[in-house]
Amino acid sequence: MRLAELSERSGVSLATIKYYLRQGLLAPGDRVSATTAEYDESHLRRLRLVRALLQVGRLPVATAKKVLGHVDDESLGRSIRMGAALWELPHGAEPDDDKDEATVAARTEVDRLLERLGWESAREIGALSPVHRSLVVAVATLIRLGYPWDAELMAPYAELMHRAAIRDLDFVETRHSEAERVETAVAAAILFRPALDALHRLAQEEESARRYGL
Amino acid sequence: MRLAELSERSGVSLATIKYYLRQGLLAPGDRVSATTAEYDESHLRRLRLVRALLQVGRLPVATAKKVLGHVDDESLGRSIRMGAALWELPHGAEPDDDKDEATVAARTEVDRLLERLGWESAREIGALSPVHRSLVVAVATLIRLGYPWDAELMAPYAELMHRAAIRDLDFVETRHSEAERVETAVAAAILFRPALDALHRLAQEEESARRYGL
Numbered sequence: 001m002r003l004a005e006l007s008e009r010s011g012v013s014l015a016t017i018k019y020y021l022r023q024g025l026l027a028p029g030d031r032v033s034a035t036t037a038e039y040d041e042s043h044l045r046r047l048r049l050v051r052a053l054l055q056v057g058r059l060p061v062a063t064a065k066k067v068l069g070h071v072d073d074e075s076l077g078r079s080i081r082m083g084a085a086l087w088e089l090p091h092g093a094e095p096d097d098d099k100d101e102a103t104v105a106a107r108t109e110v111d112r113l114l115e116r117l118g119w120e121s122a123r124e125i126g127a128l129s130p131v132h133r134s135l136v137v138a139v140a141t142l143i144r145l146g147y148p149w150d151a152e153l154m155a156p157y158a159e160l161m162h163r164a165a166i167r168d169l170d171f172v173e174t175r176h177s178e179a180e181r182v183e184t185a186v187a188a189a190i191l192f193r194p195a196l197d198a199l200h201r202l203a204q205e206e207e208s209a210r211r212y213g214l
Numbered sequence: 215m216r217l218a219e220l221s222e223r224s225g226v227s228l229a230t231i232k233y234y235l236r237q238g239l240l241a242p243g244d245r246v247s248a249t250t251a252e253y254d255e256s257h258l259r260r261l262r263l264v265r266a267l268l269q270v271g272r273l274p275v276a277t278a279k280k281v282l283g284h285v286d287d288e289s290l291g292r293s294i295r296m297g298a299a300l301w302e303l304p305h306g307a308e309p310d311d312d313k314d315e316a317t318v319a320a321r322t323e324v325d326r327l328l329e330r331l332g333w334e335s336a337r338e339i340g341a342l343s344p345v346h347r348s349l350v351v352a353v354a355t356l357i358r359l360g361y362p363w364d365a366e367l368m369a370p371y372a373e374l375m376h377r378a379a380i381r382d383l384d385f386v387e388t389r390h391s392e393a394e395r396v397e398t399a400v401a402a403a404i405l406f407r408p409a410l411d412a413l414h415r416l417a418q419e420e421e422s423a424r425r426y427g428l
Binding site: 010011044048051052056077078079080082083086091092114119121122124125129131132134135137138139141142144145146147153154156157158160161162163164165166167168169171185187189191192193194195196197198199200201202203204205206207208209210211212213214 | 224225262270291293294296306333338339343348349351352353356359360370371375377379380382385399401403408409414415417420421422423424425
């Protein structure tokens with residue numbers, strides 16, 4: 001398709017597409033003449049992902065480029081490629097201070113939970129993963145505010161999240177190419193999380209109304 | 215306990231506690247003399263919640279007061295009281311435009327999902343609930359960006375979230391007084407969500423490593 005059709009089908013203005021092309025967020029089309037290039041479905045897909053990263057994820061252009069760099073890096077194995085792309089996304093707060101009492105206690109609690117769950121890879125990657133660090137921050141906040149953190153209480157939640165993760169990866173695997181699979185994982189991380197959070201809160205309202213009436 | 219002990223046990227400075235007292239975020243202690251007041255466990259609990267609302271939830275003082283007003287409103291039934299307190303919390307974006315094409319389509323999709331799930335109360339409350347509205351916004355964003363929203367695909371996620379919600383309410387019910395139950399629900403909404411999100415992403419990393427290697 002030509003640029004005009006790409007713009008129409010994606011709902012992204014010509015000026016914005018040209019900006020993405022200049023920034024290297026979108027690969028150039030196949031040049032068919034001095035003034036015309038041809039775009040395909042992969043451009044349309046990428047355009048959706050760029051909008052998800054910039055407009056919904058509010059990533060700076062430089063960070064979006066890093067994410068897309070990992071998405072496109074065919075030299076990496078699937079797990080690393082997906083992980084590298086996802087790790088560039090914002091992950092909430094980093095620990096203020098590695099050695100403060102609550103953070104140290106939180107790290108022990110998280111490790112205890114992962115051991116109990118048998119999540120050996122997550123334990124092995126440990127604090128290398130920004131996701132692991134953001135869990136430690138969340139637990140440290142609970143401890144600092146005097147709320148109990150209880151591995152026994154949290155383990156069933158973690159199991160539910162694992163079942164969600166299995167569905168996530170099953171869905172990602174329905175995609176046809178490796179590039180599409182990584183793109184889907186990144187788009188889902190940005191776009192499905194708000195929907196999932198809302199579903200959780202809506203489920204609480206539903207359950208509360210069932211138990212106690214409206 | 216005296217103010218000094220309340221400060222020590224809560225880790226909140228005297229000046230900050232006095233500020234909370236002046237703002238009406240914390241109830242005055244029992245006056246035992248012209249210069250001394252006595253505080254109890256309920257003050258300690260409330261102090262934790264105020265810190266969760268202000269420091270972690272980053273709520274403005276006026277909003278925190280509204281939340282606490284609902285928490286303390288004994289005239290309300292449990293479901294309404296909990297709902298009213300939770301509804302004051304930030305819920306992400308509101309629909310920009312009620313009538314734009316993607317929002318209208320999203321509302322239909324959400325209703326279809328709720329019907330399929332048999333969440334009758336959630337359907338009945340509908341757009342009155344800010345949680346319902348934030349789900350519509352999340353779905354509208356997916357539609358606008360050209361990602362599919364599939365009620366069949368989402369229903370099992372919603373069921374997992376419902377199982378989480380059942381655990382949430384079971385835990386809330388272990389609290390002894392009605393005030394504590396509502397406080398716990400509010401604190402959990404602010405403090406456990408980041409932990410749950412991190413657990414979901416960590417589960418994805420674990421599952422990815424199991425399937426594709428580290």
